[in-house]
Amino acid sequence: AQSVTQLDSQVPVFEEAPVELRCNYSSSVSVYLFWYVQYPNQGLQLLLKYLSGSTLVKGINGFEAEFNKSQTSFHLRKPSVHISDTAEYFCAVSPRRGSGANNLFFGTGTRLTVIP
Amino acid sequence: DTAVSQTPKYLVTQMGNDKSIKCEQNLGHDTMYWYKQDSKKFLKIMFSYNNKELIINETVPNRFSPKSPDKAHLNLHINSLELGDSAVYFCASSQADNEQFFGPGTRLTVL
Structure with missing residues (x-):
């Protein structure tokens, strides 16, 4: 079975500041990892994915995430956020x-x- | 040229009615899915389907049934609608186990 924990339900941050959104997972088998974004009243859009290879993954809109197998984490980061x-x-x-x-x-x- | 489309976008209906939500993908994918997003924004898989297997989430009531007339369509039929069925329903598609592409969602309100 798989489960995903996002530790923060809300994250306020000032414009142009860095941000990290935390994600931990649990699984008895190997997994692929994803981050999706949902803008108000819209569907989900893929930001980035980790399938294999380099543990640092770059996505759209300046986001990146790092897969840490030992900590079973896949935190999302952006160095400078925009209002959008x-x-x-x-x-x-x-x-x-x-x-x-x-x-x-x-x-x-x-x-x-x-x-x- | 929308990749995954759903109709209708909004659906308001009375308890006890039967309704369908349509989903179409033009990506040539072999697998389609239905997800339910509740009022707290939590997303949960309901069904996944390709030409070989239908996988049903065991928590989904049997009032919900997927119907696939062809590879590009996976419609969701709901019988005897209940208040608790109110949610946003998302269709998605993928090629094998690669990333999934989502439709814009259908907001179902049961009165």
């Missing part, structure tokens, strides 16, 4: 299968609010 980054951020995992359907298991989300 205000949104809900979801960390998710899916078990490695190689074929067929592969369900995503989501954390409860972190609401990032950028303050002018």
